[in-house]
Amino acid sequence: MSTRNPMNKRSQAQQSGDMTGFTRKSAGSAKPARAAASSVRVVPASAKEKRKQAERGESLAGLSREEKRARRREQRLQEDRIYAVSNELLKGEPDYKSRRRVFWVLLAVGLVATLAVWLVLLGIDTGAADIARPVQIVGLVIAYVCIIAAFIYDIVRIRPLRNDARRRAEGMSEAKQIALIEEATAADRAKREAKKKK
Template identity: 50%
Template structure:
């Protein structure tokens, strides 16, 4: 049996069974992308936040990058604080927040009651069958309130929070600082008012009576006995 040479043209052009071919996805495009098509590099995800903010740390030294990152973190902290201040000033947000904690509180209270049932605190004066049913009902109520509270927060509170975050994001740095300064002035005024209310109360307290000094005849050291 003769062996065909590897340099033979028919050997080179022959397709062998089991051989893999390159997929169409790995093939090079027939032409370059159009001018309107934006080609994004693989590392764009890591720098997406920088591009969204219109800032890039490329080309900076290590110290400059560290200082720039600290500045960005401080700016984010100021924006977060300003958004919280605006939310606390909104009566609708405060009322919904209180209702959220009431719902969560009821759920937590029911969980505590069920836990007490499991420890046997009520076994002395409650039948065992009633305790078993109460545990099941209590767990259902607890889950309903806890999960319902989170759903209420997502549906009713989160949109308000996102609204104020977007509002602060659209403010200038000077405006954000003004919001923080106004809140600081209000807090200082409250503290000053509380201190003034305490001062009259302290002034009205009667002075403690000093013990009377005993008066006696003055000694004359020059007198003769």
């Protein structure tokens, strides 16, 4: 047998007489070294965890076909409600309309430049050939720059507003969400009736 190092904690505890016991953890409590593969289905060990998962709507295993449909329908209704509430919150945002207008202007300029390049390529422009080539290049550059700038502008300036509105909508209670949607539909209905009367 090998001898134990005298500086080891267990050896020192034995010598001093206050042996508290050193046990190893069981292999069953060990955590996996890496995440499970995509084809592996991880199932909770206890029935209590399975029930909690089913209540949260995460697992549809063990439910009848009608229960699964009802659960999915409820999730879709909740998503639709959150989407509608976030849209209503965005309508009240003063910066959102102006930023969307800038996005659409950039996109429209890019599309018009693309259309102009196509017209020059098709020969509708009756100008000289040496003028057509620079017009095509400049038009394509303008088109690419405007279209790419529009999408970058959307990601940088508009998406944060959308994400914030969605976060606020998700934070609302269901009753508040429904009340906000009903107020918005009533206001839209009143606007339509006012237009009809004019």
